[in-house]
Amino acid sequence: MNVSTDLKNRLRKKILASKKYRESGLNGNTIADLIGQEASRISSEKELLKAVRRKLHNIVAPYLGQPDYDSYTERLNRINDVSLTSPELREFCLDVLREHASTAERIPFMDAFYRELFRQAGHPAIILDLACGLHPLAFPWMELPLTTRYHAYDIIQPRIDFINHFFSKIGLAPLAENKDILVAPPQIQADLGFFLKEAHRFEKRGSGCNRRFWQNIHVDTLAVSLPTNDLSGFHSLTEYHRRLVHENLPDGQDILEVEFTNELVFLIKIKSEDHHAQK
Ligand SMILES: C[S@@+](CC[C@H](N)C(=O)[O-])C[C@H]1O[C@@H](n2cnc3c(N)ncnc32)[C@H](O)[C@@H]1O
Numbered sequence: 001m002n003v004s005t006d007l008k009n010r011l012r013k014k015i016l017a018s019k020k021y022r023e024s025g026l027n028g029n030t031i032a033d034l035i036g037q038e039a040s041r042i043s044s045e046k047e048l049l050k051a052v053r054r055k056l057h058n059i060v061a062p063y064l065g066q067p068d069y070d071s072y073t074e075r076l077n078r079i080n081d082v083s084l085t086s087p088e089l090r091e092f093c094l095d096v097l098r099e100h101a102s103t104a105e106r107i108p109f110m111d112a113f114y115r116e117l118f119r120q121a122g123h124p125a126i127i128l129d130l131a132c133g134l135h136p137l138a139f140p141w142m143e144l145p146l147t148t149r150y151h152a153y154d155i156i157q158p159r160i161d162f163i164n165h166f167f168s169k170i171g172l173a174p175l176a177e178n179k180d181i182l183v184a185p186p187q188i189q190a191d192l193g194f195f196l197k198e199a200h201r202f203e204k205r206g207s208g209c210n211r212r213f214w215q216n217i218h219v220d221t222l223a224v225s226l227p228t229n230d231l232s233g234f235h236s237l238t239e240y241h242r243r244l245v246h247e248n249l250p251d252g253q254d255i256l257e258v259e260f261t262n263e264l265v266f267l268i269k270i271k272s273e274d275h276h277a278q279k
Contacts, residue, residue, distance in 0.1 A: 001048060003039040011035055011049055015056065024064055025157030030180045031056065037206060058204050060155070063133060067099040069162040082170050084140040089170070093137040102197045103134050105227075109260050110141040116258055117192075118142075120267055121221040124191035127151065128219060130181050131198040136163045139172065151188055152176040182209060185216040193219035197263070200226055203244060210248040214268070225265040238264060 012031045015021055031052065038051040072092075079088050097103040106113060118124070125148060129135055132152040139150065150172055152163055157178050164174035179186065182202065199210050214222060226241035242257075245266045249255060254269040 001039045001043050001045075003035060003048075007045070008032055008035050011045075011052065014049065015053065020061075020064070021056075024060070024066070025159075025178075026060065027155035027157070027178050027180050029183045030059070030155050033180065033183045034205075055205065059201060063100060063156070066156075066158065067096060067134075067162075069158050072096060073162060073165055076166060076169055079169075084143075084146075084170065090140055093140055096134055096137045100134050103138065105262055106138070106260075110138055113260055113263075114138075114142045116260075117223055117265065117267070120256060120258065121192055121223065125149065126188070126190040126192075128186055128188060128190045128193040128217065129153065130186075130193055130195040130217070131202075132163070132176070132194070134159070134163075135194065135196060136176065137166060139170070146171040149173060149190075150175055151186060151190065153179045153181050153186060155180050182206075182213055185213060187218065190219045191221070193217055193222040195222060196225045197227055199224050199248070200241065200244060203248075208248070210244070211250065214248060214270075215250045217270070219270055222268040222270055223265055224268060225263050228259070228262050228264050 012028055012035065015031050016026065016028065034052045034055050035048065038048055038055065042048045042051055072095075076082075076092060079086070079092060082089050094107060097107055123144065127148060127150050129150065129152040132154050136150060136152045142148075150167065152160075152175065154160055154163075154176070155178060160176045160178045163176040167174045167176065177186075182205065195214075202210050202213065210224075214224075224245055226237070226244070228238050228241075229235060230237055241264060245255070249268065250270075256267040256269075258265045258267065
């Protein structure tokens, strides 16, 4: 089906005005991209709208249960000691991290997680946190200096505003951005990219899209992680996810696996010539 700019805008507005997404602050480029993608195999406007809604649901619905950012912001503003070791600040961060399953599950082994990743990949001065969710709130456990350039990307505006407020409050540069990283991969040169627990969902957005995406990111090491079990906790996904990563691996890249309780991290050393030429 041919989609005119007019139709694209109309459908995008319709979805953004719907009850489910009205208050989400969802990035419109994500919807436009899905419309373009689905239009190639669908012939009616009604079916197109349905298909885009379905895809969108898979991408963002599990993480739309928004924490109450206003009350978290007020609570953060009342914290006197915002140093990275402050018990009050850490308790606050833990409460926020508990709001999403992906970050909540990591809490029991956060210290070991960053220690081991940085031992393998080096301590990063510039980070890209790709599809970050609430993960930037784990910064106090990374034991990195406040000079770190922490670029965080998500497609939900209130989440980005909250993360930037948190960054400013603790003394980090507010570098979170509302950006669909598949539509426009960040072009910043960084030491480490976190791409945690999202590659399997990206694969549902478009088969093989991880490969293209990983090739377009300029980092020395890309840390791609995936859950080792499904949500019931009973079925192992390790082999399935290992295959997903290896099938999407850009040619000739080295890879190292580090396993934590329920999260398997693949450290991919990016060594493309283009990438090094830029350094
Ligand atoms: C599983 S959660 C975050 C997980 C987080 N990386 C972690 O493991 O701690 C996925 C997040 O990715 C965001 N997201 C999904 N697709 C995205 C895209 N194309 N660009 C940027 N962010 C995206 C969602 O809004 C959601 O907040």
